Amino acid sequence: MKRSFRLAESAVAIRQPSGLGHPLPPAVQACYPFALGRSGQASAPVTRQSRPGAFTLIELLVVVAVIAILAGITMAALGGVQKRSARSRAQAEVAALAAAIDNYHLDNGVYPPTDAGGLYGALSPVGSGKVYFEPRPTMIRTNGEIRFYIDPWGADYQYSTNSGIRNVGSYDLWTTAGSTNTSDDIRN
Numbered sequence: 001m002k003r004s005f006r007l008a009e010s011a012v013a014i015r016q017p018s019g020l021g022h023p024l025p026p027a028v029q030a031c032y033p034f035a036l037g038r039s040g041q042a043s044a045p046v047t048r049q050s051r052p053g054a055f056t057l058i059e060l061l062v063v064v065a066v067i068a069i070l071a072g073i074t075m076a077a078l079g080g081v082q083k084r085s086a087r088s089r090a091q092a093e094v095a096a097l098a099a100a101i102d103n104y105h106l107d108n109g110v111y112p113p114t115d116a117g118g119l120y121g122a123l124s125p126v127g128s129g130k131v132y133f134e135p136r137p138t139m140i141r142t143n144g145e146i147r148f149y150i151d152p153w154g155a156d157y158q159y160s161t162n163s164g165i166r167n168v169g170s171y172d173l174w175t176t177a178g179s180t181n182t183s184d185d186i187r188n
Contacts, residue, residue: 086152090175090186093139097123097149097157098173098188100133111161111171117146119159153178 055063100123105111107130112122120140123133124147141150149157155178161171174187 087177087186090151090153090177093149093151094157094173094175094186094188097133101159101171101173101188104132112159114159114161117143117148119157120147120149151175151177 097119101112101119104122112119124131124135126147135149139149141148141154141156151157153175155176158174158176159171172187174185176182177184177186
């Protein structure tokens with residue numbers, strides 16, 4: 001019985017030792033280091049055919065675990081960046097709204113009204129009138145016909161005049177910065 005194995009792009013014939021009428025079992029063939037030529041003499045060593053490279057289940061699980069850990073670290077760092085970004089955007093929006101309120105006060109002699117939607121209606125009139133503040137579309141919340149300015153966390157900017165909260169005879173403009181702690185508020 002002849003079998004051929006690939007060996008450096010050539011085939012080597014393996015012949016069973018004489019006296020055996022049946023082929024050698026695979027376990028014995030694996031231990032049989034040399035192919036026998038036609039004369040029964042040992043010839044070139046037989047190399048075992050290997051499977052193409054493959055990953056074991058353990059290797060795949062380790063890779064998945066490492067990727068999950070790196071993703072967790074990245075997401076945690078990204079969350080901190082998003083918080084800082086929202087806070088700096090809110091500070092810029094409060095400063096821009098404060099400048100618009102000051103300009104409105106200079107032109108009209110009074111501060112914008114504090115009723116629902118009064119600040120938006122005064123600074124960004126929909127119909128005619130001078131526009132003091134041009135908000136981004138993500139900065140507007142509409143409740144029917146009434147529009148409000150919203151902070152990066154989705155809450156309304158708070159606005160009050162002559163409230164005694166901070167500036168008596170002036171106005172206060174603030175956002176809670178997405179928290180219930182008043183020390184974190186962003187104010188004008």
